[in-house]
């Protein structure tokens with residue numbers, strides 16, 4: 001089985017003690033490739049170093065809405081310079097809007113989000129989007145930047161919103177939450193979405209799966225996410241893996257084949 005974890009924060013300190021073992025376990029589970037989204041300018045060099053050190057790691061660079069207070073306006077220009085210097089970048093991300101932020105500075109969030117959408121459009125790069133309690137606004141931004149597609153990471157929304165995202169050319173990133181019995185709305189989304197719109201992710205070290213509450217999540221567990229989705233669609237996990245891996249390659253324009 002070949003799987004791609006489309007969203008894992010492997011650069012975070014949580015993985016410092018045993019990163020090689022985490023990657024070994026991921027590969028043993030069939031996860032040969034993963035996508036590492038950037039969150040702040042200060043962390044981009046770590047991502048770059050990681051992707052050069054280990055095989056199969058794809059990198060995205062962006063300014064995450066949760067870290068709005070860590071971003072300077074100049075970081076948007078810095079992102080452009082960084083992209084010029086790093087043509088191996090697979091996506092702009094993690095970008096988006098976060099409605100849970102207590103100190104939410106909506107105008108500034110919107111400015112960072114839409115400017116990064118514009119950068120993605122200009123460079124013809126896909127986006128990796130964080131959206132919490134802000135899905136309609138996230139979709140509005142995408143509509144204003146026609147042609148920009150990507151992954152709505154940790155998708156939470158109604159089947160109608162899922163359809164709007166798919167109509168805009170986006171994939172739905174499905175992770176640990178789908179393994180919970182109580183996640184009925186998400187189950188419905190997974191059952192009703194077109195198969196070509198589904199990609200798997202862990203968001204490790206966050207979003208632990210059912211049965212692993214309180215533990216650090218890790219990329220190898222994307223296999224269980226894939227199996228949970230296969231069960232919902234009543235197809236074999238192996239077939240779901242082929243579908244989600246193809247989708248990840250298509251939406252992020254990753255080359256075919258296992259990297260050396």
Ligand SMILES: [Zn+2]
Nearest residue numbers: 007037094203
């Ligand atoms: Zn993330």
